[in-house]
Amino acid sequence: MTAALSDAGLICQDHGVIDIDAALASLSLSDKCRLVAGRTTWETCAFPEAGIPAIKMSDGPTGIRGEGHGGGGTPGVAVPAGITLGATWDPALLREIGSLLGLEARRKSAHVLLGPNVNLHRTPVGGRTFECYSEDPELTAALATEYVRGVQSHDVAVTVKHFVCNDTEIERMTVNVQVDDRTLRELYLRPFEATVRDAGAWGVMSAYNQLNGEFCAHHRGLLTDILRTEWGFDGFVVSDWFGVHDATPAANAGLNIEMPAPVRVYGDKLVASVERGEVTEAQVDSLVRDILVLAQRVRADERSAHDPEESVDDPAERALTRRAAVSGTVLLRNESIDGTPVLPFDAATLTSVAVIGPNATIDRSMGGGSASLVPFGHRTLLDAITDRIGPGTSTNAAITFEAGVRIDRLTPVAPRRQLVQPNGEPGLHIEYINGRDWTGDTVVEQTAPSSMVRFFGSTPAGIDPRGFATRITGSFVPDTDGPLVIGVVSTGPFIIDIDGTTIIDDTQMELPRSEEFFGYGSVEATATVVCTAGVPLELNLRWATSEKNGFAALRVGFRSPEPADLMDRAVAAAAAADIAIIMVGTNDEWETEGFDRTTMDLPGRQNELVRRIVAANPRTAVIVNAGSPVTMDWADAADDRSARAVLTSFFAGQEQAESLVDVLLGDADPGGRLPTTIPVRLADHPAYLHHRPDHDSAGNGTQVYGEGLFIGYRGYDARDIAPRFAFGHGLSYGSASWGDAVITSESADSITVEVPVAGIGSRAATVVVQGYIAAIDAPCIRPPKELKTWDKFVVEPGASETAQLKFPRSVFRRWDTATSDWVVDAGEYELVIAASATDIRQRLRVTIK
Secondary structure, three states, X not given: OOOEEOOOOEEEEXXXXXXXXXXXXXXXXXXXXXXXXXXXXOEEOOEHHHOEOOOEEEEOXXXXXXXXXXXXXXXXXXXXXXXXXXXXXXXXXXXHHXXXXXXXXXXXXXXXXXXXXXXXXXOOOOOOXXXXXXXXXXXXXXXXXXXXXXXXXXXXXXXXXXXXOOOOOOOOXXXXXXXXXXXXXXXXXXXXXXXXXOOXXXXXXEOOOEEOOEEHHHOHHHHHHHHHHHOOOOOEEEEOOOOOOOHHHHHHHOOOEEOOOOOOOOOHHHHHHXXXXXXXXXXXXXXXXXXXXXXXXXXXXXXXXXXXXXXXXXXXXXXXXXXXXXXXXXXXXXXXXXXEEOOOOOHHHXXXXXXXXXXXXXOOOOOEOOOOOOEOOOOOHHHHHHHHHOOOOOOOOEEEEEOOOOOOOOOOEOOHHHEEOOOOOXXXXXXXXXXXXXXXXXOEEEEEOOOEEEEOOOOOOOOOOOXXXXXXXXXXXXXXXXXXXXXXXXXXXXXXXXXXXXXXXXXXXXXXXXXXXXXXXXXXXXXXXXXXXXXXXXXEEEEEOOOOOOOEEEEEEEEOOOOOOHHHHHXXXXXXXOEEEEEXXXXXXXXXXXXXXXXXXXXXXXXXXXXXXXXXXXXXXXXXXXXXXXXXXXXXXXXXXXXXXXXXXXXXXXXXXXXXXXXXXXXXXXXXOOOOOEOOOHHHOOOHHHOOOEEOOOOOEEEEOOOOOOOOHHXXXXXXXXXXXXXXXXXXXXXXXXXXXXXXXXXXXXXXXXXXXXXXXOOOEEEEEEEEEEEOOOOOOOOOOEEEEEEEEEEXXXXXXXXEEEEEHHHHEEEEOOOOEEXXXXXXXXXXXXXXXXXXEEEEEEEEO
């Protein structure tokens, strides 16, 4: 039974009753002002005497991290990143993924999932583009709505984020986004509106940025007037972490929970606001009431926030994430050689395969920042292809690997296999000390599986997260002779010794800050030592948290010399093999929360590597393993020397490698369609002239959304700029023939269009029939066309399917700034039936009254 608030102040569900009025009456003003702020980084306050339990939140939306700390955390399911899920164009699948994550949240003793991220792909270089679904508001809205329904079916709340216009990481904590009302309504608010009105989202997270001069966490127009009054939202609003600044405007706007602890804005400062008459106690009661409704909805009285976190590695759940990865893999190009398309490869004919690229032997299945987690055991592309067709299999093909290039921004973090604890076990040994003096007594000991340790506000039991120190010991085993560069990035003071000699000392935190670790990390400090392959280097690190930082982390990297013939070896391997598979892309150092990319180009010399490999072996498949668009000059259809087969999985989660091999060998059809436009060059994207803030004389940044309604494909259409690959584009291994689209029903409320599709050829075809609208002689400026509906299905050879596209009257609406309301302009419109934003199959004219 759905929770509902009665006149008596009782929340009723099928498992019990909470007397909210009695709970409120038992709390003092101070208690209530404390309840609306976090107790820890992830939990709200509990008042057991009033029957109020703690509520635990956990980062998502690509998995539930739980309270991971140090070098690890509780392993969990890693689903494909938001952009890969966006490429599925499959709302039903998103409901399954949401349901899986709702179940995972319960396993991690979390009541609230911090997601989904429904901000739009305003630019192709946004730091969190990979977390978001699409550049299109309707595609985002449909997918997010089902994701929310799936999560909440397990009595786990979502927080749809970031409300609103958090579409860049540049100065994200302070930047003032200026956007007109029509653009705001039709584009950026649309996914939030859908998840609230259609899916009944229980939570929303306010954005860091300002909106037209007012911080989103303080914005009553957003949090009350639009969200609650207009849309009927009956849930809670939580701040993004450290994203609220002033108690009075935040409380009056309707911000329910300030996160994280320690309290900075609410608490005593909110009490003072009430005592000064700036905030009424009734308003505080309203904020608390929403939290109590949340506690009821998520059954926080039955599921303790302090229950042990669990890891469940279920084969059925792996199968779901693998299916989702395949469904979101987009085949961008697949040209023929001697009359046969390059893909899929015929395993039975292969005797030798060259696997090439820096990402082929390191799993790059997720981006960086708060969306990251410790996934279950997963394999690299080289592992997966070797196990499927390599030596000892029925194919028994010889598999060779060459990296070709390096792409790391920083010195690479050491893998577990190169680290040895003092007791001889893999990893590094960490001793924790309370307080910031690393010479103190050890309280807790732990193993770190890599040379990077991060603390998302959580520490081992008994350690104060607000101030602690560590001693980290072990050895690094180099695999090459010669000079070894060791680099350190830290949020706090540290000193590192190698074989008893101090090589870097920043005990006074004199290193400048950088973009690393959400802006709290230092620039990378490096030192060089000479090493011998196989001879361990003894590490001794002392590190502590900073008094000033809100995030604690340390990374130590190791870089050996790059062989001069690294690329030449890769080219030779490709030339000698039957086929080549090259995996290029980015990683979580290039695409992460905290900063935007400055270029669309692939890091390092990857573009050169691709050109040389496809020249050496035309039967090459190029996998683009990047979380957002990259430049692909080597995929130019007009150049017969360019890559003939190109696909992208973006960041496809824990089953990325397996799903890619499924697609490469034809065991699965690539089901994805681009949820974003891939431009030829960065300067082509519609927001290019407006994608970085302008600053006044005081240094205050303003981000003007000068492109207005013309985001993504709408802007390319309006300016007649051809993209590299269009929004909605994606190929199938099968072939399908589309018949004539026909309007089968038309009323004042809705129009239905049917498109017959026949499967031709020898393989089943994945089809996505897209429906756009285009206004003819509109009374105001409108984009040339706007996506409103689609139908995705598989048609078997020799069979027929009928796509059904429904255009309800609401899809013709626009926001009228004169009346501050939605209107539908009477007149002539076209229903545009397409396979992508540039592949128009038919136009049907209709009259809207």
